[in-house]
């Protein structure tokens with residue numbers, strides 16, 4: 074699916090792979106080229122979703138089980154889409170989102186062991202048709218990502234609900250993200266994040282440019298250079 078005016082681009086991958094660094098770099102490049110860009114993240118990005126974010130990342134919902142957590146992620150996602158993402162894309166904005174539905178497929182579905190049908194149904198209700206035009210999966214060995222995340226947060230910072238899990242669990246997530254790029258090659262691109270920031274940024278731009286130029290709808294994005 075191509076969103077008819079703006080574009081919806083998501084960034085996925087494990088902990089500390091460089092998503093937020095690269096989103097901001099891409100946003101700067103696109104703004105310099107004259108696009109309207111909105112940077113957002115999950116869980117969060119809208120007032121309702123930010124209220125749920127703390128419940129999830131503090132671990133407060135962990136004792137109630139993975140189904141409960143999955144439903145809270147879905148509730149936050151639904152609010153984020155209807156309040157922020159869908160209206161922005163409809164106005165011609167390029168929305169760059171740090172994590173989205175694939176994080177639920179991987180973290181709650183694959184490593185949370187939830188039944189695929191449950192995750193699929195929840196996803197369908199939550200996203201309500203708002204499939205990303207492009208998903209960039211940043212790939213890095215799990216241990217390197219965790220090291221980067223730890224360095225970013227400072228030695229004494231406590232890892233959050235998901236960071237604290239075993240390296241083997243993070244490696245499973247890495248494999249699951251790679252699998253996604255194989256099962257949905259039209260939407261998902263695998264980006265080698267084990268390179269310099271500049272090299273990763275170039276690879277991302279090369280994946281994004283065709284999506285911006287893609288004029289299947291005949292409607293150029295508002296604010297887009299011809």
Ligand SMILES: Nc1ncnc2c1ncn2[C@@H]1O[C@H](COP(=O)(O)OP(=O)(O)O)[C@@H](O)[C@H]1O
Pocket residue numbers: 087088089090091092093094095221222224225266267268269270271273
């Ligand atoms: N290509 C890279 N090489 C080395 N360090 C990086 C690279 N990209 C990002 N970093 C650093 O790694 C840490 C995690 O990056 P960040 O963008 O916050 O990741 P994420 O949003 O995926 O958790 C940050 O301190 C960032 O400066």
Ligand SMILES: Cc1cn([C@H]2C[C@H](O)[C@@H](COP(=O)(O)OP(=O)(O)O)O2)c(=O)[nH]c1=O
Pocket residue numbers: 087088089092093114115116130146171172173174176177178180181233235236
């Ligand atoms: C959006 C989403 C995130 N998560 C997890 C992944 C991260 O560990 C955490 C988000 O924390 P955040 O601090 O935003 O981490 P990161 O910089 O790694 O993106 O929530 C899920 O488990 N399911 C989801 O659907």
